[in-house]
Amino acid sequence: MSRHRIVHTFNPDDIVSEFDGEDYGEEEDELSPEDRVAMTNGTAEVRMALGSESSKVTTEQIQESLWHYYYDLDKTVTYLMKTYIAPPPKPVAKKAPEGIGADHGRPAFGDSLGYDMGPMPPTSHFPVIQRPKVSHSRFFDDMPWLNVPQDRLTVFIQPDRPRGGLLGGGEGPPKMSKLQALAAARKKKNEEKKEQDKALQTEKGIASLSINDSTQKENRKPPLSSLAKRQKTTDQSTLQPHSQPSAPTNRRDHQSTGQNESSVDAADGLDRGHADSPVNPPTKPDEYVALIQTVAPSAFAQTLFGSAPDALGSHRPDVYAMPHTSSSSFFAQAFAEPSPDDIVLAAQAKAGKKTTAAPKAAKKSQKDKVTPEGEVAKGVSGLEINDAPPPKSKGLDVLKEFQNSANKRSISFVVVGHVDAGKSTLMGRLLLELKFVEKHTIDRYRKQAEKSGKQSFALAWVMDQRSEERDRGVTIDIATNHFETDKTSFTILDAPGHRDFVPNMIAGASQADFAILVIDADTGAYEKGLKGQTREHILLLRSLGVQRLIIGVNKLDVIRWKKERFEEISEYIGGFLSGLGFQGKNVTFIPISGLNGDNLVKRTEDEAASWYTGPTLIEALESSEPSAARALKKPFRMAISEVFRSQLGTTTIAGRIDSGSIQIGDLVLVEPSGEEAYIKSIMVDSDVQDWAVAGQSVSIALTNIDPIHIRVGDMLCHKTQPINCSDTFVLKAMAFAHLMPMPVDLHRGRLHAAGQIQSITSTLDKSTGAIVKKKPRIVQPGDVARVVVKLASKAPLESGQRVVIRSGGETIAAGLLE
Numbered sequence: 001m002s003r004h005r006i007v008h009t010f011n012p013d014d015i016v017s018e019f020d021g022e023d024y025g026e027e028e029d030e031l032s033p034e035d036r037v038a039m040t041n042g043t044a045e046v047r048m049a050l051g052s053e054s055s056k057v058t059t060e061q062i063q064e065s066l067w068h069y070y071y072d073l074d075k076t077v078t079y080l081m082k083t084y085i086a087p088p089p090k091p092v093a094k095k096a097p098e099g100i101g102a103d104h105g106r107p108a109f110g111d112s113l114g115y116d117m118g119p120m121p122p123t124s125h126f127p128v129i130q131r132p133k134v135s136h137s138r139f140f141d142d143m144p145w146l147n148v149p150q151d152r153l154t155v156f157i158q159p160d161r162p163r164g165g166l167l168g169g170g171e172g173p174p175k176m177s178k179l180q181a182l183a184a185a186r187k188k189k190n191e192e193k194k195e196q197d198k199a200l201q202t203e204k205g206i207a208s209l210s211i212n213d214s215t216q217k218e219n220r221k222p223p224l225s226s227l228a229k230r231q232k233t234t235d236q237s238t239l240q241p242h243s244q245p246s247a248p249t250n251r252r253d254h255q256s257t258g259q260n261e262s263s264v265d266a267a268d269g270l271d272r273g274h275a276d277s278p279v280n281p282p283t284k285p286d287e288y289v290a291l292i293q294t295v296a297p298s299a300f301a302q303t304l305f306g307s308a309p310d311a312l313g314s315h316r317p318d319v320y321a322m323p324h325t326s327s328s329s330f331f332a333q334a335f336a337e338p339s340p341d342d343i344v345l346a347a348q349a350k351a352g353k354k355t356t357a358a359p360k361a362a363k364k365s366q367k368d369k370v371t372p373e374g375e376v377a378k379g380v381s382g383l384e385i386n387d388a389p390p391p392k393s394k395g396l397d398v399l400k401e402f403q404n405s406a407n408k409r410s411i412s413f414v415v416v417g418h419v420d421a422g423k424s425t426l427m428g429r430l431l432l433e434l435k436f437v438e439k440h441t442i443d444r445y446r447k448q449a450e451k452s453g454k455q456s457f458a459l460a461w462v463m464d465q466r467s468e469e470r471d472r473g474v475t476i477d478i479a480t481n482h483f484e485t486d487k488t489s490f491t492i493l494d495a496p497g498h499r500d501f502v503p504n505m506i507a508g509a510s511q512a513d514f515a516i517l518v519i520d521a522d523t524g525a526y527e528k529g530l531k532g533q534t535r536e537h538i539l540l541l542r543s544l545g546v547q548r549l550i551i552g553v554n555k556l557d558v559i560r561w562k563k564e565r566f567e568e569i570s571e572y573i574g575g576f577l578s579g580l581g582f583q584g585k586n587v588t589f590i591p592i593s594g595l596n597g598d599n600l601v602k603r604t605e606d607e608a609a610s611w612y613t614g615p616t617l618i619e620a621l622e623s624s625e626p627s628a629a630r631a632l633k634k635p636f637r638m639a640i641s642e643v644f645r646s647q648l649g650t651t652t653i654a655g656r657i658d659s660g661s662i663q664i665g666d667l668v669l670v671e672p673s674g675e676e677a678y679i680k681s682i683m684v685d686s687d688v689q690d691w692a693v694a695g696q697s698v699s700i701a702l703t704n705i706d707p708i709h710i711r712v713g714d715m716l717c718h719k720t721q722p723i724n725c726s727d728t729f730v731l732k733a734m735a736f737a738h739l740m741p742m743p744v745d746l747h748r749g750r751l752h753a754a755g756q757i758q759s760i761t762s763t764l765d766k767s768t769g770a771i772v773k774k775k776p777r778i779v780q781p782g783d784v785a786r787v788v789v790k791l792a793s794k795a796p797l798e799s800g801q802r803v804v805i806r807s808g809g810e811t812i813a814a815g816l817l818e
């Protein structure tokens, strides 16, 4: 790097470019090899130019000047002449007061005003000049007040050109600093290199993009599937360059041609208008298009599409085709064969001795001569979504089938409790004990979890499958899993305990027949849970109609199976539950260690736990009955808790059937979109079935519906028995916090709807339901009231459903829709 000197001007851009990617730490005193050569040659040339006068200047002075003037010989010689060889006579300065202006005859402020001072001699090369001692206090002594002598007045002279760069050096534009010059040179070099690289890359890119279509002929195109044709029709109409106008063969072409024509006209008009009155800006969209057409394509556009037609007046397309689109082989390969959908539909049609629309179209398309009009007509007709035949219904009497089936009873339970109480670990351990999870899977999880220091969560990973959950060691959303005993097929709904995910807990609880409440018995943890989500979860379970509770008093291994602690917890929680209306017979407390698997399937062998003689967890689960009888005969209702989209045109939804029954081939509605669909297949737990009934957790494949109409939280019902969609509801609610007209969120299962409490109709007596007060302004926590809730949009809700009202992240009420 060349030697630098501190310069007078400062341009942040210089600094940025100077520092860009290079070590620019210190000022170097050594000249670069190039500088050294330039300096030696320059010195010799200057000496030659000065001739005999050259002896009056030192080599150092010459080189300093050369350095300052960037080796400009003329300027260097002029400067040396003026400064050292034949300096102009100094103006006779009027005698100044002692100590003022006595600085080598230079103007005192010349430096700061930007006068050409020539190269500043480095202090190391010049002796330090001793200034006469100045007494500033005496400066104004001889100055008559407001009557300053002329020669003492300061004259401000405007610099004759903008500042920037080192000054001096004669005429011409402002000179750049050394730093600027170096930065600019480097910048220029870099830019040139970049340009070259870019050009090289673009060439390569274009070369790789080129499609060799010389061997392909238009009339040798392979037969296309209907989808391919549709695509081709669309592409033809949109991608044809308008510079080659064709006869208006279809509506779209016609439209675009017409538009093109009008654009061209407008362009012409605008061009003329432009010339006549340049102040007239375009006012209509067409005019803007035309204006764009008059502008030359950018370098980028030219790289992609080639250079523009020569003159401005000539016809210029407003749509540019990508180079490969003009190739005859452009569409062919992807759609040359019938699509997988076409094959499946054709096979189905063949099996049912039916020729379906899609294969027909595909077959016909091979025979047909491809005329543009025909293409469009087919394309448009092919745009229909309902082109698959409805699945065939077997017309079963589902309830009879259910009664006669050897199906195990299906039960879903939700696992709730304060965060880190050990819910997921408990379920992981239970599945391991029941051999629904292999030991080597847990070992693998343990090894993986060890890497992030979370080995204690290995069992929880059975349920917590998301990477975010594993990284954070926290359940975020409901996790489902299945296991079976001799009598029962169980669905586990593992709920998150963290307060941020209470809505997900609500979703889980609303699908459950009963619940396992996990309480961390460890010192302090139980108390923390009480202040946290333990109580809230119990309240929510009660509000959502759960009546059966198994309470796993967990982590007893940590407190050495202390009976007193277990009893303390059982007593307090038992009291709280009975206060909420839970019946003693429906509540079971079990001391457990989820981590070690004590009292889950096998009794603990720990001596310290010998005092417990009650049921194990699995025994308690087996003896549990759903809170309510299955509503098998009611209209079919299923809240959608998951939606999976498949490539093959089917959409699979998952959830639990709330009421009624279904079978393959049923025509159903998805609400609130109101879109129809057919049931194509049904999976109950992991078995494929022709039918399903209330209480079963199912996955249903739907056909003839666009998945954009299905969302988690929507409701599925039979078309013949649709669910009502409304935005205003009357709710009989138990208040957990103050209620008043306020914005709220309404939760039912996975449905989360924003709205507001519009009015409070009355407060009610808790036991009789009689009106206590009409139109109260506020409802106190613990009171029951009838409130009107208005939602922002319609939702599939009906009377008898249980909902939860939340506001600001808190559960403020829960109740029954009336």
Ligand SMILES: Nc1nc2c(ncn2[C@@H]2O[C@H](COP(=O)(O)OP(=O)(O)OP(=O)(O)O)[C@@H](O)[C@H]2O)c(=O)[nH]1
Residues within 6 Å of the ligand: 417, 418, 419, 420, 421, 422, 423, 424, 425, 426, 456, 457, 460, 473, 474, 475, 476, 495, 496, 497, 498, 554, 555, 556, 557, 558, 592, 593, 594, 595, 596
């Ligand atoms: N000593 C001991 N530790 C346990 C027991 N059960 C769970 N743990 C530990 O408690 C921590 C939290 O366990 P999780 O199963 O993730 O708790 P969780 O209730 O599912 O947590 P969230 O779902 O996030 O609310 C983990 O480190 C477990 O190893 C137990 O019985 N004994």
